[in-house]
Amino acid sequence: MGSFLIRRLAGSFVVLALVSLMSFALIWLVPGDPAAAFLDASATPAQIATLRSALGLDLSLPQQMIGWYGRILSGDLGQSILLNRSVSAALTERLPVTLALAALALAFAVVVGVTAGLIAAVNHNRWPDQAVMTAALLGLSVPDFWLGLVMVLVFAVSLGWLPSGGFTAFSQSPGEWLRCMILPALTLGLVQVGFIARMARASMLDTLGQDYVRTADAKGLAKLRVVLRHALPNALIPILTVIGIVSGALLGGAVIVEQVFSIPGIGRLIVGAIAARDFPVLQGGLLFLAIVYLSINLVVDVLYAVVDPRVRLA
Amino acid sequence: MAKHLILKAAVIAAVALGGAQGALAQRKGGEVTIGISQAPPSLDAQITSAQASRNVTLHIFETLYARDENAKPVPELAEGVTVSPDGKSYVFPIRKDVTFHNGKKLDAADVVASLERYRKIGASPALVAAIDTVKASGEHEVTVTLKQAQSTFLDNLSSPRAPIAIYPASEAAKEAGKIEVIGTGPYKFVEYKPDSHVKLTRYDGYASNPKGTGRDGFAGKKEAFLDAVTFRFMPEGGARTAALEAGQIQFNETVDGPTAKRLGTDARFTVHKVVPFGLQVIKFNQAQPPANDVNFRLAVQAALDMEEIMAISYADIYQMDPSWLYPGAAFHSTVGSDKYNKADLKLAKELLGKSSYKGGKVTFIVDNLRANVDTATVVQQKLKEIGIEVEIAVSDWPTVSKIGFTPTNWTFWTHGFGIEPYEGPGSVMAPWVNGLSQQAKDPEIDRIAAAFNAELDEGKRKALYDAFQKHMYDAAVAMKAGNYGLFQASTAKLKNFKPYRIPRMWGVWLEP
Numbered sequence: 093m094g095s096f097l098i099r100r101l102a103g104s105f106v107v108l109a110l111v112s113l114m115s116f117a118l119i120w121l122v123p124g125d126p127a128a129a130f131l132d133a134s135a136t137p138a139q140i141a142t143l144r145s146a147l148g149l150d151l152s153l154p155q156q157m158i159g160w161y162g163r164i165l166s167g168d169l170g171q172s173i174l175l176n177r178s179v180s181a182a183l184t185e186r187l188p189v190t191l192a193l194a195a196l197a198l199a200f201a202v203v204v205g206v207t208a209g210l211i212a213a214v215n216h217n218r219w220p221d222q223a224v225m226t227a228a229l230l231g232l233s234v235p236d237f238w239l240g241l242v243m244v245l246v247f248a249v250s251l252g253w254l255p256s257g258g259f260t261a262f263s264q265s266p267g268e269w270l271r272c273m274i275l276p277a278l279t280l281g282l283v284q285v286g287f288i289a290r291m292a293r294a295s296m297l298d299t300l301g302q303d304y305v306r307t308a309d310a311k312g313l314a315k316l317r318v319v320l321r322h323a324l325p326n327a328l329i330p331i332l333t334v335i336g337i338v339s340g341a342l343l344g345g346a347v348i349v350e351q352v353f354s355i356p357g358i359g360r361l362i363v364g365a366i367a368a369r370d371f372p373v374l375q376g377g378l379l380f381l382a383i384v385y386l387s388i389n390l391v392v393d394v395l396y397a398v399v400d401p402r403v404r405l406a
Numbered sequence: 407m408a409k410h411l412i413l414k415a416a417v418i419a420a421v422a423l424g425g426a427q428g429a430l431a432q433r434k435g436g437e438v439t440i441g442i443s444q445a446p447p448s449l450d451a452q453i454t455s456a457q458a459s460r461n462v463t464l465h466i467f468e469t470l471y472a473r474d475e476n477a478k479p480v481p482e483l484a485e486g487v488t489v490s491p492d493g494k495s496y497v498f499p500i501r502k503d504v505t506f507h508n509g510k511k512l513d514a515a516d517v518v519a520s521l522e523r524y525r526k527i528g529a530s531p532a533l534v535a536a537i538d539t540v541k542a543s544g545e546h547e548v549t550v551t552l553k554q555a556q557s558t559f560l561d562n563l564s565s566p567r568a569p570i571a572i573y574p575a576s577e578a579a580k581e582a583g584k585i586e587v588i589g590t591g592p593y594k595f596v597e598y599k600p601d602s603h604v605k606l607t608r609y610d611g612y613a614s615n616p617k618g619t620g621r622d623g624f625a626g627k628k629e630a631f632l633d634a635v636t637f638r639f640m641p642e643g644g645a646r647t648a649a650l651e652a653g654q655i656q657f658n659e660t661v662d663g664p665t666a667k668r669l670g671t672d673a674r675f676t677v678h679k680v681v682p683f684g685l686q687v688i689k690f691n692q693a694q695p696p697a698n699d700v701n702f703r704l705a706v707q708a709a710l711d712m713e714e715i716m717a718i719s720y721a722d723i724y725q726m727d728p729s730w731l732y733p734g735a736a737f738h739s740t741v742g743s744d745k746y747n748k749a750d751l752k753l754a755k756e757l758l759g760k761s762s763y764k765g766g767k768v769t770f771i772v773d774n775l776r777a778n779v780d781t782a783t784v785v786q787q788k789l790k791e792i793g794i795e796v797e798i799a800v801s802d803w804p805t806v807s808k809i810g811f812t813p814t815n816w817t818f819w820t821h822g823f824g825i826e827p828y829e830g831p832g833s834v835m836a837p838w839v840n841g842l843s844q845q846a847k848d849p850e851i852d853r854i855a856a857a858f859n860a861e862l863d864e865g866k867r868k869a870l871y872d873a874f875q876k877h878m879y880d881a882a883v884a885m886k887a888g889n890y891g892l893f894q895a896s897t898a899k900l901k902n903f904k905p906y907r908i909p910r911m912w913g914v915w916l917e918p
Contacts, residue, residue, distance in 0.1 A: 124803065125808040137842070139531070140811065174447045175600065176583035185600065242645050248652040256649040258638055259602050354640045356601035362643075364445065364601070369804040 100393055104386045111330060111382040116160045120153065126173055126369035147173060170375030174368045181375035182361060189259065190357035194342040196273055205224040205285045208228035209292020213300060221331060223288060231286030233357050235396035240279040246273055257354040276353040280345050284338045291334045292327070299327040329399055336392030338384050423609035426881050433721065436916035437634040438900065441646040441655040445601055445639040451571040453582045456527045460566055462604050462637050462906045464624055467571035467589035467622060470498055470517065473627035476734040477566035477828050480625045482615060483512065483572055483590065493555030493862045496797035500546040503613040506574050507594040509791060514542035519578035521570065526912040527582045530838065550629065554650035557862050559669055559817045565622055592630040592912050603638045621904065621913040630772065631915035650895060657896040663721050665767055666893035676898050680905040681891030682725055682732050684822035688885045692844035693813030696768060701761035709754035709792050710785065712747040716888035718781040730875055732889065737831045737871045742879030754792045767795045768817035771810060773803040781887065799804035813845040824891065828907060831871040832859065838883055842887045850877050
């Protein structure tokens with residue numbers, strides 16, 4: 093298990109090094125000037141030049157690169173141009189919001205997705221199976237932003253049950269926090285439900301066809317007991333991998349959903365940084381997301397190795 | 407006769423009752439949440455010229471002079487001003503009744519420190535560039551000396567672009583963005599949650615300008631009835647509209663035309679028109695062919711149907727007006743209107759024949775704002791009719807502005823000028839001085855702008871401004887298509903709201 097962990101960690105560092113290089117490359121890959129973007133159309137060339145110099149954008153590329161690596165290695169992601177605060181502060185402030193949103197969406201997607209997949213597999217080729225698969229396909233095809241607006245129109249505007257957007261901190265009011273998070277989490281989770289349901293169905297069908305399940309069935313055990321006690325634990329192994337992939341997709345989807353529901357998470361921060369060419373936030377944000385994404389994958393891989401010892405040897 | 411008298415009495419009673427109800431309707435209380443599309447980059451009013459910041463900070467901070475409804479500078483924290491005959495010395499008596507939100511009384515030291523801070527780090531340094539010294543000449547008196555006379559000095563001092571806000575001296579000593587948000591305005595700062603909201607509450611110790619008789623631009627009497635105002639940052643237009651319909655926000659800073667039409671038919675909402683909000687301007691890059699040729703520019707100017715451009719780009723919310731200033735401005739002028747909105751293709755072809763343009767593609771750079779893309783498309787179609795081939799290059803604002811501030815890779819660029827015409831003639835001229843926006847110096851504009859800044863005689867200043875506007879048309883330095891506006895929407899319960907450059911939350915109240 094130790095060597096497995098070392099191998100996985102080393103791989104993660106390579107990925108991080110590549111991501112940090114790509115984050116830096118944004119400065120010259122993305123068109124547009126942060127200084128011109130920050131000032132308005134009547135800014136004089138002198139004002140733009142002063143701001144460029146203050147941001148270090150007048151330095152040569154190698155100088156900027158040395159500065160970038162020097163800073164990130166010492167744990168400093170720099171100062172935001174737009175927010176007038178450090179990038180680390182901006183990110184850590186918003187991380188809990190995005191993680192909570194993604195966690196709620198994941199919980200919803202897993203519970204509903206696995207249940208739906210299970211129902212479909214048990215009723216293979218009958219109407220519940222077809223209904224679940226059609227719904228899953230529909231869910232997979234719907235864009236997040238559209239689904240978000242439909243949710244708002246139905247649950248906030250027409251029914252008035254939930255807020256249409258905005259955010260209340262958990263520490264301020266747990267009840268209000270939950271009310272604010274339900275619609276965004278459902279929006280984010282629904283798209284993934286289809287994905288998980290399809291995988292759960294396939295995995296479950298595979299397991300239900302195994303000899304030991306048929307033996308359990310032949311012994312006369314109750315159908316529900318066979319499915320839940322014997323088949324489901326084994327079917328969960330591939331689902332676990334899918335959950336890892338879904339977690340990454342949820343972080344990506346949060347960018348759009350946070351925009352629609354005005355939630356102050358990392359996605360919103362990064363979208364704002366792109367629009368304003370706030371490069372330090374953009375670079376720091378991407379690196380930070382990469383770390384979160386890699387950590388999630390690492391945890392999933394370790395869990396996978398715990399559940400299935402063959403993985404450790406691979 | 408008796409019947410007539412009874413009827414008359416009934417009418418008088420009804421009017422009196424209505425009046426009484428009107429007076430009673432002004433009630434304190436209630437909270438308003440405003441959906442705004444962008445988050446303010448900072449609440450340090452002096453260091454940012456972002457519209458999103460102005461929306462919030464002009465409720466919190468005040469300036470020595472502020473703009474009235476027609477954008478004329480009038481005293482706000484100053485009681486007035488005495489200007490020396492040579493126009494170099496300005497003595498401002500400061501109001502004695504004003505208290506900051508932290509309880510400190512306003513005095514000359516606060517004003518001096520605030521002006522000095524702006525000179526160091528203010529976002530529009532040109533506003534204070536003429537200042538030589540700022541001194542307290544009494545406990546409640548400040549004297550500003552200029553290096554040379556500047557006719558636009560009071561305009562500058564009262565500009566809401568990146569306001570020269572007055573802070574307590576203790577805050578004015580702090581670096582950019584590090585201040586405590588403490589002003590003298592009708593609302594005080596409560597909290598700022600990044601990417602979420604800014605909350606303000608009514609400042610009950612607010613001392614309204616005794617000279618103000620009512621709501622008047624950014625100046626006048628600022629009576630706050632609401633308990634609290636929250637600015638919620640909601641970038642998605644559809645989400646803002648949904649929030650208004652769901653009752654989660656009471657005011658939507660901007661809605662598109664079709665939504666405005668729909669909400670306008672619903673008794674629960676009121677749609678407001680802010681017209682004018684900006685000028686739609688089409689710039690030429692005069693640093694390279696073909697737009698370095700005046701005949702090419704005049705040909706384009708002659709060909710364009712500005713009404714067609716405005717009707718498509720800003721349907722239902724535009725004004726046709728040749729002036730580079732807004733209607734109501736002191737120097738508003740129709741000079742040059744003989745060359746405005748001509749759509750004269752015959753003349754255009756003649757002028758184009760005299761130019762050096764002999765075919766080939768020219769580039770129209772434009773950001774992804776729908777109205778600007780529409781403007782570029784209409785121009786492209788119209789110019790095709792006189793034989794100019796226009797290629798449209800759309801990208802986001804940072805990319806376009808980077809290209810547009812360089813002398814190559816573009817011929818046309820369109821965007822709005824909002825605050826410049828509001829600020830007045832000096833600001834309208836400034837983008838063309840030194841060839842800043844047209845990428846090639848125009849000696850005539852430089853001469854007029856310098857003379858205008860030094861001239862103190864109102865009549866001569868007006869003549870100079872007219873000369874500027876005439877030159878803009880005679881040389882087609884750039885083209886103005888028209889004035890555009892924007893739609894705002896609020897709950898019908900928000901009473902006495904009057905649209906202006908920011909959604910002013912003073913003078914308004916909520917009905918239950």
